Amino acid sequence: MRSEMTQGADPAAAEELAGRLWSWSSRWHPGELAWLWRATGPGAAGWRTATWRAGGRTVAWARSTAPGRLDLQADTGHDGLVSAVLDWFEDGAAGHDLAVTVLDRESSLLEVLLSRGYSPDDDAPSFLHLRRRLAAASPPAPLPPGYVLRAVAGVQDGDARAGLHRAAFATPEPTAATYQAVMAHPSYRAALDRFVVAPDGTPAAAALGWLDERSGVLALEPVGTHPRFRRRGLARACVLAVLGAAVELGATHARVCARDGAADPAPRATYEAVGFRPYARNVRLVRPAR
Structure with a gap:
C-alpha cells in the first residue's frame, strides 16, 4: 500500500x-x-x-x-x-x-x-532499556526524617513539578504552563505522578509513569532528583510508589530508559535496585x- x-x-x-x-x-x-x-x-x-x-x-x-x-x-x-x-x-x-x-x-x-x-x-x-514484571505492588521505600512523598494533587502542583525537572536535568523546559499541558494529556494520571518534598518545602525528587492499557506496560518518563538531594534514596521511593500505583491500575510490566556508563552509574543502579534488568540499548x- x-x-x-x-x-x-x-x-x-x-x-x-x-x-x-x-x-x-x-x-x-x-x-x-x-x-x-x-x-x-x-x-x-x-x-x-x-x-x-x-x-x-x-x-x-x-x-x-x-x-x-x-x-x-x-x-x-x-x-x-x-x-x-x-x-x-x-x-x-x-x-x-x-x-x-x-x-x-x-x-x-x-x-x-x-x-x-x-x-x-x-x-x-x-542509553540502556530496562524492564521488570509487576506481579504485585512493591512495598514503600523508607524516607529520611521530614521528607514527604505524595501524588500530584492537581494543576497547582504543575509549577513545583516543572521546577524540579528543570533543576534535576539542567534544562529550560518544562515551564509551569508546559507541565500543565502534560497533565492535560488524556493518558496522564496523577496517581502515577509522585514526588518527594524536602523538610524545607523544596520538591526534591519525582517519577512520572505512563500506562499503555493495550499492552499493560508502564513507561517511567521522567525520573529525576534535585542536585541538592541526591544519594538519599528519594528517586527510588518515587519509582516504587509509581510502580505500586500502576499495579492497582492493571499494569503487568514496567520499562525505563536510562543513561548507562562509568561516568554516570547512578541511574542504572537505581533501577536495578528495584528489580529492573537490562534488555536492549539505543x-x-x-x-x-x-
Whole structure:
C-alpha cells in the first residue's frame, strides 16, 4: 500500500502508532512520546517533522531536532517506508554529517541503515532499556526524617513539578504552563505522578509513569532528583510508589530508559535496585556528509 508524506508532526497519531507497534523490540512507548511532544514546549516548534499515512492511518513519523539528527518510528511491514523516511531526512540535511538513533532490537531499521552507508557510532552516549514484571505492588521505600512523598494533587502542583525537572536535568523546559499541558494529556494520571518534598518545602525528587492499557506496560518518563538531594534514596521511593500505583491500575510490566556508563552509574543502579534488568540499548548510526 502506497504511503503519503505530510510535513509536520501529529503527536496523537504518533502515540497511536507506538501503541499499535509496541513490543519489547520497539524503541518507543506511547507514554514516552506523550512526554516528548508536550514537555518540550516551544522548543518543538524548531523541529523538522513529517508524518506518513497509508490506508487512513499513520504508518511512520520522523523528527529532526537539529540538521543531521533523526529519531523515527515506522511500520516496517510497509515496503520502502523506511527508505522514504530516510530520503526525507537526508534531503533536508544535505551537507551535514548524519546520525540516526534506533533500538538495537529494531533489526529491519538497522538493516536499511547499514545498506545506506550508516555505521555504528561507538563514541555515542549509551542509553540502556530496562524492564521488570509487576506481579504485585512493591512495598514503600523508607524516607529520611521530614521528607514527604505524595501524588500530584492537581494543576497547582504543575509549577513545583516543572521546577524540579528543570533543576534535576539542567534544562529550560518544562515551564509551569508546559507541565500543565502534560497533565492535560488524556493518558496522564496523577496517581502515577509522585514526588518527594524536602523538610524545607523544596520538591526534591519525582517519577512520572505512563500506562499503555493495550499492552499493560508502564513507561517511567521522567525520573529525576534535585542536585541538592541526591544519594538519599528519594528517586527510588518515587519509582516504587509509581510502580505500586500502576499495579492497582492493571499494569503487568514496567520499562525505563536510562543513561548507562562509568561516568554516570547512578541511574542504572537505581533501577536495578528495584528489580529492573537490562534488555536492549539505543544505537546511534552515523554517516559522513556527502
